[in-house]
Amino acid sequence: MQPEIRRFLHPDGTATGPLPEPLADPDRLVGLYRGMVLARAFDEKAISLQRTGRLGTYASSLGQEAVSVGTAAAMDDADVFAPSFREHGAQLWRGVTPEELFLYWGGDERGSAFEGPKRDFPVCVPVATHFPHAVGAALALKLDGGASVAVAIGGDGSTSKGDFYEALNLAGAWRLPAIFVISNNQWAISVPRQAQTASRTLAQKALAAGIPGWQVDGNDAVAVASCVGDAIARAREGAGPTLIEALTYRLGDHTTADDARRYRSDEEVSGHWKEEPLTRLRTYLANEGHWDKDREEALIREVRQRIDEAAEHYLATPPQLPEAMFAHLFATLPAPLEDQVRSLGGDAGNGEGSP
Amino acid sequence: MQPEIRRFLHPDGTATGPLPEPLADPDRLVGLYRGMVLARAFDEKAISLQRTGRLGTYASSLGQEAVSVGTAAAMDDADVFAPSFREHGAQLWRGVTPEELFLYWGGDERGSAFEGPKRDFPVCVPVATHFPHAVGAALALKLDGGASVAVAIGGDGSTSKGDFYEALNLAGAWRLPAIFVISNNQWAISVPRQAQTASRTLAQKALAAGIPGWQVDGNDAVAVASCVGDAIARAREGAGPTLIEALTYRLGDHTTADDARRYRSDEEVSGHWKEEPLTRLRTYLANEGHWDKDREEALIREVRQRIDEAAEHYLATPPQLPEAMFAHLFATLPAPLEDQVRSLGGDAGNGEGSP
Amino acid sequence: EAPAKAEPSGDQPLSPAVRKIVEEANVDPSRIEGSGKDGRILKGDVLAFLEKDEGGKAEAPAQAK
Amino acid sequence: MSGVTMVEALNLALARALREDERVVLLGEDIAADGGVFRVTDGLLATFGADRVRDTPLSETVIAGASVGLAAMGYRPVAEIQFMGFIYPTIDQMANHASRLRTRTRGRLSCPMVLRAPYGGGVHAPEHHSESMEAMFAHIPGLRVVIPSSPRAAYGLMLAAIRDPAPVVFLEPKRLYRAVRETVEDTGEALPLDRCAVEREGRDLTLVSWGAMMLETRKAAETLAGEGIEAEIVDVRTLAPLDARTIVDSVLKTGRCVIVHEAPLTGGFGAEIAARLAGEGLMSLVAPVARVAGYDTVMPLLRLEAAYMPSTDRICEAARQAMEFS
Amino acid sequence: MSGVTMVEALNLALARALREDERVVLLGEDIAADGGVFRVTDGLLATFGADRVRDTPLSETVIAGASVGLAAMGYRPVAEIQFMGFIYPTIDQMANHASRLRTRTRGRLSCPMVLRAPYGGGVHAPEHHSESMEAMFAHIPGLRVVIPSSPRAAYGLMLAAIRDPAPVVFLEPKRLYRAVRETVEDTGEALPLDRCAVEREGRDLTLVSWGAMMLETRKAAETLAGEGIEAEIVDVRTLAPLDARTIVDSVLKTGRCVIVHEAPLTGGFGAEIAARLAGEGLMSLVAPVARVAGYDTVMPLLRLEAAYMPSTDRICEAARQAMEFS
Numbered sequence A, B: 001m002q003p004e005i006r007r008f009l010h011p012d013g014t015a016t017g018p019l020p021e022p023l024a025d026p027d028r029l030v031g032l033y034r035g036m037v038l039a040r041a042f043d044e045k046a047i048s049l050q051r052t053g054r055l056g057t058y059a060s061s062l063g064q065e066a067v068s069v070g071t072a073a074a075m076d077d078a079d080v081f082a083p084s085f086r087e088h089g090a091q092l093w094r095g096v097t098p099e100e101l102f103l104y105w106g107g108d109e110r111g112s113a114f115e116g117p118k119r120d121f122p123v124c125v126p127v128a129t130h131f132p133h134a135v136g137a138a139l140a141l142k143l144d145g146g147a148s149v150a151v152a153i154g155g156d157g158s159t160s161k162g163d164f165y166e167a168l169n170l171a172g173a174w175r176l177p178a179i180f181v182i183s184n185n186q187w188a189i190s191v192p193r194q195a196q197t198a199s200r201t202l203a204q205k206a207l208a209a210g211i212p213g214w215q216v217d218g219n220d221a222v223a224v225a226s227c228v229g230d231a232i233a234r235a236r237e238g239a240g241p242t243l244i245e246a247l248t249y250r251l252g253d254h255t256t257a258d259d260a261r262r263y264r265s266d267e268e269v270s271g272h273w274k275e276e277p278l279t280r281l282r283t284y285l286a287n288e289g290h291w292d293k294d295r296e297e298a299l300i301r302e303v304r305q306r307i308d309e310a311a312e313h314y315l316a317t318p319p320q321l322p323e324a325m326f327a328h329l330f331a332t333l334p335a336p337l338e339d340q341v342r343s344l345g346g347d348a349g350n351g352e353g354s355p
Numbered sequence C: 001e002a003p004a005k006a007e008p009s010g011d012q013p014l015s016p017a018v019r020k021i022v023e024e025a026n027v028d029p030s031r032i033e034g035s036g037k038d039g040r041i042l043k044g045d046v047l048a049f050l051e052k053d054e055g056g057k058a059e060a061p062a063q064a065k
Numbered sequence D, E: 001m002s003g004v005t006m007v008e009a010l011n012l013a014l015a016r017a018l019r020e021d022e023r024v025v026l027l028g029e030d031i032a033a034d035g036g037v038f039r040v041t042d043g044l045l046a047t048f049g050a051d052r053v054r055d056t057p058l059s060e061t062v063i064a065g066a067s068v069g070l071a072a073m074g075y076r077p078v079a080e081i082q083f084m085g086f087i088y089p090t091i092d093q094m095a096n097h098a099s100r101l102r103t104r105t106r107g108r109l110s111c112p113m114v115l116r117a118p119y120g121g122g123v124h125a126p127e128h129h130s131e132s133m134e135a136m137f138a139h140i141p142g143l144r145v146v147i148p149s150s151p152r153a154a155y156g157l158m159l160a161a162i163r164d165p166a167p168v169v170f171l172e173p174k175r176l177y178r179a180v181r182e183t184v185e186d187t188g189e190a191l192p193l194d195r196c197a198v199e200r201e202g203r204d205l206t207l208v209s210w211g212a213m214m215l216e217t218r219k220a221a222e223t224l225a226g227e228g229i230e231a232e233i234v235d236v237r238t239l240a241p242l243d244a245r246t247i248v249d250s251v252l253k254t255g256r257c258v259i260v261h262e263a264p265l266t267g268g269f270g271a272e273i274a275a276r277l278a279g280e281g282l283m284s285l286v287a288p289v290a291r292v293a294g295y296d297t298v299m300p301l302l303r304l305e306a307a308y309m310p311s312t313d314r315i316c317e318a319a320r321q322a323m324e325f326s
């Protein structure tokens, strides 16, 4: 019952065989690559902002971009995404702006008022508590009568929470169009994957819910997109949920508040650098003649500019007024809370409490 | 990967082959039978007390006695048992007295002050919340350095709770001497097993925790005792936890507050009467020449007398004084609560608040 | 008939502590000059009043309990 | 026997909500074929079908969490937790998500869900079936906590809760489920949220309560009236956000207040009401604010249940003591 | 810089407890190799080994539940929940089991566990990392809720909590983790539970607080002293069971009280304290009891955090208002 691990690109960028349609299209591949480069550039900028005191604690996705971007690439706009806190790649792909992401991580709630993917859930910090949301959203989408699906991503650690299991089980029992992607980066802060569970794979946890569980090389964006795409196709046909374990590695610290050297060796980390997803896809594209130094430089320039622009916009955004704390607590401010808003010097009528 | 369902006795009482040692011993078999007869007699009395307003809401184990008694029979006194609310058979086997059980179900907390199995957990009403206790107890037993194990029993419905899963997962990760028995009686109140989960078997849920999952005929006390015995043996050797799904059927209402005819047919129920555990073992014993009408009558008489005696003792037990509500809240009454005890007309010094 | 609620006689209501002293001393609060905000009668005002007022109870409580 | 019970009134409200708004979806354990262990959802499966009246697996965490997901997508889930003693696993979702989804997304998503649960003691139920933990939810900003004390209130408040765009924790005092009957017109008219109801006027003291304790409170008021003490009764109805104004105004008139609830005293919601009186209401108080509440101990099993539950006697006694302060 | 931080003091207490009682076992997420995300358990794995300092899977429910099981068997688990925002899944075990195991078994089993969690805001932490939900636990009879406000208190109270045969929820104000240093003698001497501490004497008004808000409260007392207002400070320390006596006695002297906490106002534990004053303490009050608390809204993300947190200014202002009544 060893499920095979889906992979199209070896770490060295060579292909295991023909790439699957429609992903084989070079434009698509370049798109995937661009999405990962964007995520990495965002991460770099975010970390540097944090280091200089201009952003809150930040969780980088370094090394895991293929899971995030590959998953998002398999989704339609009308699908619903429920991210954990490390899926900037997917969020950016789906149209969340880097301005919004900076605002969120900078501690401004307006960062979750996405102009783009209107029905996507905001970043979820309490681990695994978003899986039930995806299940509820999947039920909504099914009741809507369309063929949209809900996709949630969590980490290897998230698979130890009862929420994960209850969500899978309900999705299975009700055959809902929900896809659960586990970005298994081998660590939950300092706790290694092996200490998290005795389960040989995380994919096999699907059996507890009676749903399919697949493994995919999470550093191969093509394989992730293909795998998630197949799961989504099943769900759209009414075949129900799928659990996907994407095998990847967290190359950075857990967050900017963490120092991973306390619990893992540099050798372990540098070994995994050899498998990271960007080089892999770039090498493949280059080998196939779809990529070169000029295109790379142009892309990097473009992406950095976009991110810098977003960062500046973020830094220039004045904070909300204190009464914004109440602006969206309820649809309309309940009378009993009016005094509190007034005591903030605020005007209950000022919806967003913007300066 | 279809695990086979362990069975030694067919529903008609014939054996599938030689019974396993040491259970094959006729005395042991008669013991198992007696344990089940006792449980059933207790159930009958409890229901009749409830119907006449002398007991609280009661959950009968009718039809499931083999799971309860078979499990307990596989345990040592020094092991620790964590029951749900339907395991009177196991509790009686382990030395909880019928007096205590009546007290508990009659609404008197002294019913859980077991004189017998001092470390067993009391009845657990919030479904699945006792699985974590068994895991904690198993860790304690392991740290103690002995070879004792903790055994918990829950229902098919309990396998849908996050607690169940988190408990299994932790027990697996730490390789603890914990046995999880699922008394799959096909119903969780009105929700049938099929609606509870898409998982083909409940045993396979073990895979999510990376531990073995077995199925056993839960109406065959011999098979249950053998199966749980094997799991316990593994645990004593340090091989870690096991999940056992015992297939049985709830022949009665969920509790005395339930009317099962609202959601299942009489035909379904009567079909299952053909598989119930007492007849099965009695027939086997009779076929083998170890049982007859006289012995049966004597046993029924003895058991009924014991239960009646217990019921009378229970009915004659005066309720506690109100201040008993505080008697064991803390080891010693905290000063801030003294006023409340006094306002009950009580004496903080009166430990148990007995009349 | 239930005892009627004691109405504060100044413009400002009395705090429970002040009311208690006033009641225990059995004085009419309208006779006391309030020195607090908006003429509120304070504990000190009552105590001062009791000290110099002949009609006050001999054993006027010095402290609210 | 004319009129309907609270169970029937709730059933009427749920049926109307299902009929008038196709986004309303019911979910919970044993609510479909069985019609709920208290029959609140009786017959709704047959009328509205299995898509909208859904038995869940035995999983309180995902009942709450999936409701958040459904609500975020525009549905109006009404989720049942079978007994309040099993509601604790929902707190994570209610506190970390339901209550703040609107705030976090600046109104982009919202969470119009109702979490229903029977609560309270006095019906000789098994262990863990009699708790009253309303104060926990009332301390979570962004939630409404609503508790009816009569069939009519149950009908009107349930409709209001379902239509309200905010998440509502709707606690049903199960001792009242069948204790009283009342005429309830199924007009679809909701009762206002965020308002305490002055149920009886009186000049001498204010009794404040909610849920099943309104029974004892009403009885106490009658007993006291026989002694010449005219009690005003405030039924809190919406605990959060709390309409403290109505309570403070009542005490401004009466000068005395006895608060009655069956949850344990310490940290019970009565504390909040007493605190408002100690603040805004202080200058009108002529007697200590009394709380007649459950004891700070584990809800006992049924044999001692009566000793635990606040009684009419205890309320009257507290009221008489308050009256001793003139 | 002399003395130790609260983190170091807690580490000292845990090390001593592990040394003096082999039944003490630590468990939680990232407490072993990593030494805890705040380093409270730093070095303990190396000293006491993997049997006694255990990293768990990411499973708060079973962290609490397994602790109950361990405690029932006579061990003394000290479980860490990484942040209070993730503590909700433990409530089921704490309310339905830990708090009542002794009651239910008439003392046959008990539950000497400690559930530790850093709590509170003001450190610019991510979403869900700054909550203060102590009131929820303080409303569960059978639990102790203990909150230190200094390194020395942390040391003494942690030892007391671990040695106490009851389950203790031990909340660590993380803003104080490294904010102050104090000499802490590692004598193994515990501080008493169930007692409020009068930290500063004063005749004019009583300031009551706990945890990190003691910082602002102390500062406020100094500012007020500069204005001639002598504030008495009560550090609650054990919220449940509450030593109301000490608070009521203080207010008996001062006649005025300002309660300070960062949890949302409504249903916060300040309500219980105000309620005691509105009851037993009423007749000593010369001014309304003020609560300076968090607002009844979602704890905001970091950019608005300062606007949410009660400030020294707000405390002083409330104190001055109270003084206007004398």
Ligand SMILES: Cc1ncc(C[n+]2csc(CCOP(=O)(O)OP(=O)(O)O)c2C)c(N)n1
Residues within 6 Å of the ligand: A086, A125, A126, A127, A128, A154, A155, A156, A157, A158, A159, A185, A187, A188, A189, A250, A254, E029, E058, E060, E082, E086
């Ligand atoms: C319920 C909960 N418990 C604890 C935390 C603190 N915490 C944040 S991330 C994390 C580890 C998560 O590991 P994993 O799921 O593998 O995701 P990763 O960080 O590796 O992406 C922990 C323990 C949390 N956010 N939520």
Ligand SMILES: Cc1ncc(C[n+]2csc(CCOP(=O)(O)OP(=O)(O)O)c2C)c(N)n1
Residues within 6 Å of the ligand: B086, B125, B126, B127, B128, B154, B155, B156, B157, B158, B159, B185, B187, B188, B189, B250, B254, D029, D058, D060, D082, D086
């Ligand atoms: C957590 C929780 N939710 C709901 C209930 C109410 N309830 C009591 S028993 C039960 C069904 C249990 O089904 P199962 O686990 O199969 O056990 P069985 O009753 O069949 O023995 C339910 C829903 C409960 N006791 N605990």
Ligand SMILES: [Mg+2]
Residues within 6 Å of the ligand: A155, A156, A157, A183, A184, A185, A186, A187, A188, A189
């Ligand atoms: Mg991880």
Ligand SMILES: [Mg+2]
Residues within 6 Å of the ligand: B155, B156, B157, B183, B184, B185, B186, B187, B188, B189
């Ligand atoms: Mg069952």
Ligand SMILES: [Mg+2]
Residues within 6 Å of the ligand: E112, E113, E114, E160, E161, E162, E163, E164, E165, E166, E167, E168
């Ligand atoms: Mg202790």
